[in-house]
Amino acid sequence: MAKRPGAAAVTGGALLALLYPGAGSAAAQAAQDSQASPRPVSGGYASWTTTGSEPTDHGMSIDVTEPAVRGSTDRTWLPATGGSADPETGAVDVELGGAARFVPSADPVQPLTLSALRLRLGDGDGNGNGGALYARTVADGQAREVTLADVAASGAGPAVRAGGVTWTGLRASLTDEGARLLAEWSGEPFAEGDGLGLLDVTVGTGSTTPPDPTGSQPPAEAPTPLPATTAPQEPKQSAPAAAVAVEELTAGGEQTVTGTGFEPGEVVLVAIDGDTRYQAVADEAGRVSRTFPVYATATEGAHTVELSAVTGERRAVVDFGVRHAQLPYDLRALGLFAVR
Numbered sequence: 001m002a003k004r005p006g007a008a009a010v011t012g013g014a015l016l017a018l019l020y021p022g023a024g025s026a027a028a029q030a031a032q033d034s035q036a037s038p039r040p041v042s043g044g045y046a047s048w049t050t051t052g053s054e055p056t057d058h059g060m061s062i063d064v065t066e067p068a069v070r071g072s073t074d075r076t077w078l079p080a081t082g083g084s085a086d087p088e089t090g091a092v093d094v095e096l097g098g099a100a101r102f103v104p105s106a107d108p109v110q111p112l113t114l115s116a117l118r119l120r121l122g123d124g125d126g127n128g129n130g131g132a133l134y135a136r137t138v139a140d141g142q143a144r145e146v147t148l149a150d151v152a153a154s155g156a157g158p159a160v161r162a163g164g165v166t167w168t169g170l171r172a173s174l175t176d177e178g179a180r181l182l183a184e185w186s187g188e189p190f191a192e193g194d195g196l197g198l199l200d201v202t203v204g205t206g207s208t209t210p211p212d213p214t215g216s217q218p219p220a221e222a223p224t225p226l227p228a229t230t231a232p233q234e235p236k237q238s239a240p241a242a243a244v245a246v247e248e249l250t251a252g253g254e255q256t257v258t259g260t261g262f263e264p265g266e267v268v269l270v271a272i273d274g275d276t277r278y279q280a281v282a283d284e285a286g287r288v289s290r291t292f293p294v295y296a297t298a299t300e301g302a303h304t305v306e307l308s309a310v311t312g313e314r315r316a317v318v319d320f321g322v323r324h325a326q327l328p329y330d331l332r333a334l335g336l337f338a339v340r
Contacts, residue, residue: 039087044080044164044203044267045279045310046096046119051075054174054194055182059105065113068098071276076100078117079310080203080267087205090158090165091122094203100135104186112185113137114148119201121151121167122158129153133172133199137181148178149196163204163265164281170199202279204265240316242307248321252296259288259307259316266314271306298322 050062051074064070068078083094099115114135121131133149154169172195174182179190240261249255262268262282270278270290280288288307300322308315 038084038091038093039205041080041083041085041092041094042204042265043310044094044201045269046078046080046094046199046201047071047279048076048078048100048172048197048199049074050197052195053197054190055102055196058186058188060186061103063101063103063111065099065101068096068100074197077269077276080201083118083203085165085203085205086122087160087165089122090160090167092158092165092167092201092203093120094118094201102182102185109186112182114146116145119151119199121153121170121201129157130170132175133196146177146181147175148181149174151199161281162283164202164267165205166200166202166279166281168200170201172196172199200279202267202281204267204281240307240309240314242305242316242318244305244318244320246320248323249294250325251294251298251300251322252325253294254291255294255305255320256289256291257305257307257318260286261316262286262288262307262309262314267310269308269310271308273303274306294322300324 048062050056053062055062056074062074062076064076064078067081068076070076078096078098080094081097083092085092085094096117096119098117099113100117102112102114104111114137116134116136118134119131120134122129130150130152132147133151135146135148137144137146149172152171152173153167154171156169157167159166159168174190174192174194174196176192178196179192179194182188182190238261240259242257242259245256245258246253257270259268259282264282264284264286266282266286268280268282268288269276270280270292272292278290278292280290282288294303302319302321304317304319306315306317
């Protein structure tokens with residue numbers, strides 16, 4: 001008998017499903033798992049350092065509004081308030097809280113406020129592992145969305161680990177649109193490619209532990225529990241604790257701080273002597289670790305490391321000592337070196 005044009009043929013996948021009913025559901029589950037990312041961000045921060053940027057070279061300062069925080073040395077911390085992150089590639093699309101305010105050196109010019117800040121990295125739009133910084137401003141009573149800056153990633157790319165993604169050493173430079181915006185507002189010369197500072201960003205993606213697989217058979221009926229005589233108590237969450245690898249070390253070396261008792265996927269800020277310098281992401285057990293340099297110029301004596309959740313609800317503090325390298329005794333005795 002001749003085959004009719006358009007007659008349906010049984011595909012290999014359909015035949016496999018007929019012969020092995022579980023194979024079809026397994027393949028469907030695998031396809032679903034491959035499309036499970038990206039994940040919503042579970043907190044985080046972006047730090048923006050504007051020292052030596054083009055606006056500051058023109059005498060401008062860059063301030064922020066809450067919930068962003070202005071730190072020392074022209075460094076600003078902006079909390080991640082929404083967005084998504086891909087735990088496999090490290091691509092992020094994160095919304096940042098607070099607004100940036102460009103304050104001119106001349107009083108007659110009103111500050112320029114940029115709100116709805118959004119940072120996209122690893123978006124695959126021709127920027128390689130880089131991305132862009134977006135913002136919203138108001139001109140002549142009309143809201144205006146702008147691509148403020150291109151963001152170039154360092155050669156290392158993102159650090160992807162359980163529960164979080166970190167990008168460091170991101171160099172922001174004005175787009176043509178961003179340069180025209182600043183030039184029209186301030187009257188100062190700005191051009192595409194002018195530096196806008198350095199960005200570091202860390203976002204949490206939550207726990208990556210997959211749920212226990214369930215069998216194809218319905219679960220057996222659980223026995224009816226006996227009524228309790230007292231109300232069960234919820235387990236108490238352990239308070240965060242911090243420890244250092246070396247209690248005392250010589251200036252010019254490295255120190256490692258570890259913390260426990262944080263939420264899985266939580267972003268933790270690391271402050272040295274009250275100056276927030278680093279950030280880390282808690283693993284699935286709530287642990288964090290960060291190695292940092294102790295510069296040769298560090299003062300001799302006690303120093304403090306503080307680990308604090310970005311929410312400010314959990315923190316831990318630990319001290320360590322710094323000593324200076326001692327010169328050989330005979331050289332000191334001869335007075336060839338002055339020891340302070």
